[in-house]
Amino acid sequence: MVKVLIADKMSPKAAEIFRDRGVDVDEKPGMSPDELKACIAEYDGLAVRSATKVTPEILAAADNLKVIGRAGIGVDNINVPEATNRGVVVMNTPFGNSITTAEHAISMMMALARNIPAANASTQAGKWEKSKFMGVEVHGKVLGIIGCGNIGQIVADRALGLKMRVLGYDPFLSEDRARELGIRRVELDELFAKSDFITLHTPLTDQTRGIVGKAAFDKMKPGARLVNCARGGLVDEAALKEALDSGKIAGAALDVFAEEPAKENALFGTANFVATPHLGASTTEAQVNVAIQVAEQMSDYLLTGGVTNALNMPSLSAEEAPLLQPYMKLAEQVGGFAGQITESSLKKARIEYEGHVATLNTKPLTAVVLEGLLAPLMDSVNMVNAPVIARERDIEVAEVKHDRAGDYHTLIRLTVETDRGERTVSGTLFANEAPRIVRINDVPIEAxxxxxxxxxxxxxxxxxxxxxxxxxxxxxxxxxxxxxxxxxxxxxxxxxxxxxxxxxxxxxxxxxxxxxxxxxxxxxxxxx
The missing domain is CATH 3.30.70.260 (ACT domain)
Known part of the structure; x- marks a missing residue:
């Protein structure tokens, strides 16, 4: 019998599902790193939330560990590269807490607009400072959303219900999809200049780290208000402190911080600042959803080999994996190359297969190409959720197989269409196993x-x-x-x-x- 450890506090539904599926499960939340290290070798699977840190030291002791399941989206607490090196699959549950996080962002916005936290503290202290807490309506105001993925789109829907006007910045958001959502798609500088409220819903990557810093605050309209329920590190906290102290912006609300737990922070005590302790996913419904999802995904993998929402492993059957492995690497490199040299909004992605690869099951290859294409600007992208993310952003994806024989025994060609035109990257396999880039646009090359x-x-x-x-x-x-x-x-x-x-x-x-x-x-x- 396979054995799973639930190392963080989680809905009882998770353990119930494991046992119903025939998986032995232990629930030991709150262990110290040394305690976890001492017992982890007993387990095939590890289910965590955000508290448990899965470090290289823990993984080195996990001789039998096959899968780590994160009940939630972010995997900052899991050393994914080390897990990959040790052959451990890392899964998350990317859609279980989207509504909860979006609702928290709206709640933070309303708290800022009406000074609710400060007014509550004042009133309960025996004061009656009615004139001190003059607020503003959100009706008719402009909400700027940075990151228009699943959560950002839910926030937009709620804001439109409040009769706000919504601007959106997202490199993957097309004009057509923006119109469907009721969002006006803009560049980042325009969003800063025109928004009364700004909310962030983008992953933390090299491109987005510090995306709201001093330069951004300088571009904001006086009296703007900022909300971040996404990731700590998106906002330069020192620059935010300066903008609040100077009165450049009227308020800010953070649910996430660069360093957590944030028991000390220069922003604490600042006027017009609201803070919550990373509560974005903290509702009963969300915790039940992610617990059920992580238990089902881990059980599938441990019992049948099925892989869902894996961050470091493609979804392949046991029979296909050895055959497709070199093609998967080629697909990853072709997509990743195109993604890193593409700088404007994606409209279309056309993946063409020629030669031997066209005779194989190319569906997982297409997913891996999309993963590589989208990953440079997004976190938690994998071959399972990459097609979903592409659809959400209205990126038209075409897969074409050519029976004809070309210059190479096998060839994968990716053509991406953006606002600035088309770009093509082609790759092949040398000796059926070594990936090479052989053409960039109309330029032949061997790299x-x-x-x-x-x-x-x-x-x-x-x-x-x-x-x-x-x-x-x-x-x-x-x-x-x-x-x-x-x-x-x-x-x-x-x-x-x-x-x-x-x-x-x-x-x-x-x-x-x-x-x-x-x-x-x-x-x-x-x-x-």
Whole structure:
């Protein structure tokens, strides 16, 4: 009998489902790290919420662990790369608490608008300061939503019911989908300038960290109010403190903080500031939903091998996995490459299969391509939920199989359409197992991708390669491989492409120097 440990306080429904499915389960919430480390080797599965930290040390002791289930969305408390290295599947429940979180954001907005927390404290202290707590209506006001995914869309629906006007910023939100939702799609600067209330519903990534900082507060209209029920780190807390103290904004409400538990914070005690202790998912209904989902998903995996909402493993049957493994890696690289070099809103994604790959089950491959395409700007994207996320954002996805034989034994071609036009990335397998990028738009190239890459487009003129090499050398960055391509073979012909594998990350300072080189049109640091 397989055995599961529930390490955090969770709805009794989870243990009930495990036992009904024939899974042995122990409930031991509140263990110390040492206690967890001492017993984790007994278990095949570990179910957690946010309190238990699944560290490399815990995973090193988990000799029999096969799956970790997170009852909720965020997996900040789980070392996913280490779990992957040890062959442990990590699952979450991305949709179980969406309504609850959205409702909390609306509640925080209303609390700010009517000064409810401060007025409550004053009244219960025996004061009657009616004139001190003059509020504002939300009716007719502009709500700016940063991140228009599942939760953001629910917030928009509730705000429209309150007769607010809604602006939305989301790189994946199309104009057509925005119109369906009743949202006016805008760029971030316009959202800051025109919103009376701003609420964040975006994941914490390298691109979104500190998205609301001093520059953002400077662009906000005087008297704006800010709500964050998404992730700590999206808001620069020092800049927020300054904006509140100066009166630049009228109020702010945070449910999440850069460091949690936030028992001390410079914002505490600031006028017009409201704080709650990460309550976004804290309703009875949400906790029951995520508990049921995590128990069902973990049971499926442990008993039948079925994989749902896995963050580090594609959904494949046992029979298909060995056959598709090299193609999955190729699909991931083609999608990830296109996603990292795409900077505007996605409208369409066309995935074409030629040669041998066209004879296989390409549905999981398409999901992995979409995962790679969407992952650079979103967290918790996997091959299971990537197609759902694409549909939510009205991204048209087409899968095409070609019977014809092309230049390669097998080929995956991804064409993405954005507001700025089309971009194509093609890849193949060498010796049926080694992925290679073989074309970027109309430029043929042969490149093996590594963890750290530099992608450069440049005018095809003499001197570029030497200048690039010198810049990297001066920064102490070693070049592992250098792949070049240009549209024509008879001499300089417009724009050329360079894909450079390096031994360490290329930081912003070095990237700025490369972008400033003569003939360079664009340089981007990529990671795989």
């Amino acid at each position: 093996r991708l590594s963890q750290h890459m530099l992608y450069v487009t440049n005018n095809d003129k003499p001197g570029f390669i030497g200048a690039l090499g010198s810049t990297l050398g001066e920064a102490g960055i070693n070049i592992a491989r250098f792949s070049l391509g240009r549209p024509g073979d008879d001499g300089p012909d417009g724009i050329a492409v360079a894909l450079v594998a390096v031994d360490q990350p290329v930081g912003k300072e070095v990237l700025d120097k490369i972008n400033a080189l003569t003939h360079v049109r664009q340089a981007k640091a990529l990671r795989f």
